[in-house]
Amino acid sequence: MIVVGAGSAGFNAAISAKMAGAKVVLFEKAAYTGGNSMLAAGGINAVGTPQQKKKGIEDKVEWYYEDAMKGGRYQNDPKLVQILAEESADAVKWLESLGANLDDLKRSGGARVERTHRPSGGASVGPHIVDTLRKAAKERDVDVRLNSRIEKIVLNDDKSVAGVVVHGRHSGYNMVAADSVVLATGGYGMNKEMIAYYRPTMKDMTSSNNVTATGDGVLLAKEIGASMTDIDWVQAHPTIGKDSRILISETVRGVGAIMVNTDGERFIDELTTRDRASDAILKQKDQYAWLVFDEQLVAKKKMVRGYDHLGMLSKGNTIEELAKITGMSKLPKTAGDYNKYQAAGKDDAFGRDDMPLNLTKPPFYAVKVAPGIHHTMGGVAVDTDANVLNLQSWKMSGLFAAGEVTGGLHGFNRLGGNAIADTVVFGRIAGENAAKHALEKK
Ligand SMILES: Cc1cc2nc3c(=O)[nH]c(=O)nc-3n(C[C@H](O)[C@H](O)[C@H](O)COP(=O)(O)OP(=O)(O)OC[C@H]3O[C@@H](n4cnc5c(N)ncnc54)[C@H](O)[C@@H]3O)c2cc1C
Known part of the structure; x- marks a missing residue:
């Protein structure tokens, strides 16, 4: 199977898939991994962690859910939000099991309690998580290829995934066959054309994003008939x-x-x-x-x-x-x-x-x-198993997506700390389900 994009969602998907027994290649278009994930400063939201307990903070899955829905002006996909809230503590535990330190807690805008976790001393969360994931991927022999831009998703006649076309900076164009593909390409906050098209009022705004956030996943998925959710919602x-x-x-x-x-x-x-x-x-x-x-x-x-x-x-x-x-x-x-x-x-x-x-x-x-411009809430439509949906809302066989490339979870407005939680929770779901799909095909 193939994972496209080595930010937090892509790394979490690739590591989970590898641990589930799949043969995984993680393609990254840049000369470095990390995407927007490595810029994340605030933290990752989670409810019911030992960190909260230690500080005597009372929190509930229902409160996390309600805060995310209220923050998103109730335009979020409730099923995705429920999973995010329920799985958030396990996401922190998983990152810790890979070597992360998320002992510090703070409160972010729109949250009723302190549930944003980050490294001790209040250091930025993104570089720390990305370093942890890079190391964990290496230790587990995940095959990471840099300078490799995916330019096309190839389908079989029955519309199931056949593989991708990769443009290697030093190796030219190649078709790589795969039974599953996970899109983890991030958002489109640095694609001026897409911003001008979907959200013209923001076209002259600066952006906090990494230059890598050019919306490739949206364009790749759209080309093969995927549906989009809330695509014009930009934070x-x-x-x-x-x-x-x-x-x-x-x-x-x-x-x-x-x-x-x-x-x-x-x-x-x-x-x-x-x-x-x-x-x-x-x-x-x-x-x-x-x-x-x-x-x-x-x-x-x-x-x-x-x-x-x-x-x-x-x-x-x-x-x-x-x-x-x-x-x-x-x-x-x-x-x-x-x-x-x-x-x-x-x-x-x-x-x-x-x-x-x-x-x-x-x-x-x-x-x-x-x-x-900070976050593109809209993107590829997915179900709760991270399957990409087509225009009829049917699963596209073998195609999965996670992280900022997807739409639906954050509704009209994302709360601080919920994006990294999204990349870990749904990155893992996408990786596990893509691995299962690929292994069943063998
Ligand atoms: C400055 C800043 C601070 C933030 N702080 C926080 C925070 O504290 N807490 C929080 O929850 N969220 C925060 N966010 C949001 C969060 O960081 C992102 O939403 C999240 O990291 C996106 O992760 P991702 O894995 O989906 O995408 P990314 O991390 O952007 O990774 C996508 C990767 O895919 C690669 N890629 C793209 N197209 C292709 C292609 N065609 N072929 C191959 N590779 C490709 C990119 O190069 C990139 O490496 C912040 C964002 C920014 C910009």
Whole structure:
């Protein structure tokens, strides 16, 4: 069997398939593995883990389900969401069994409790998971071929999968036969043409995505008659460094930053979902905002130092100095008010219900942010076994898909931490079912 794309979904599929006894080749078009997965900063969502138990966090599969559905404005495929919620703890356990450390917990936008898992010390989750998966694949002798772009899926006369056409950068075109193919090619956040076609209002936005996210899987599947779900639903992340492609992680708001407009006034509950936060920023003057925080947050979250090294942070020894440097005249009053809400545990202005830090410890920092393309929720239509569906909603024999290339799971808006969970849960399902299909054909 063949897996197309070596991000988290592809690696999870290939490793699971190999463990199920299939002969697997994992093709990756880039000269490196990791795709968007290796950029993931925040974490992976899971409910009912030992990590939550240790911290005394009460959580339920029903709550995870409800949060994901609410975040997706109830446009999600409920059956896929149910599986994601039920299998999420096992996904974390599986990654740990492969060598990952996911001991740290935080709360992401749209989640009612802390269920976003990441490495101890709050390090970025993506590079860690991708490293773990690369190593696990190597240890299990998964055949990974880099510089190998799949350009066509070939079908038999009965429409079952016959194999793929691969364009090797150094080896030219070859047809490779396979009984099952798993599409794990990621989203289309870096394909300007597809964005302009499916979501014209976003065509001039920056993108946080890796250059690899060009929607190949959607095009490959469409060409052979696959159905698409929610294909025009694209998520703008509210906090991409203005005029850059650098994502300022949701964690920064999650652990305590406030978000203000160019005058220094708050305008929304910072922990709201990404779509609502993005819409709110676009309604502000000049369509950008600032995240403001202090030294307490920097000490708590190592990743923020990276933004400093990149020269993205404005810094002041007092909040008044920061206000002067950035031109946010109302910032001192906003900070004073926020500190009062934080001390009282009640945000009278916007109802933010988690305010872990106040703004009192110098130096004070601000980073300019604006919405940018972050996730393509829509994609190839799949059923709960990761079978790709055709236009009649029938399974396409031998064709499976997982991860950001698929549509349906996240509905209108994906919650932070649910994409990596998706790649692990459905990557494994796709790998196991593709292996089963291939082995049954023998
Ligand atoms: C900056 C950033 C931060 C994020 N942070 C988080 C987070 O903290 N938590 C979370 O849950 N989600 C996060 N996400 C979203 C998440 O990372 C992605 O949705 C997820 O990793 C997608 O995984 P994937 O395996 O489906 O695709 P990818 O990881 O994108 O992998 C797809 C792979 O397929 C390859 N490929 C594509 N076409 C072909 C072809 N024709 N032939 C061969 N190979 C091909 C690509 O080169 C790529 O390597 C973040 C995304 C970004 C961009």
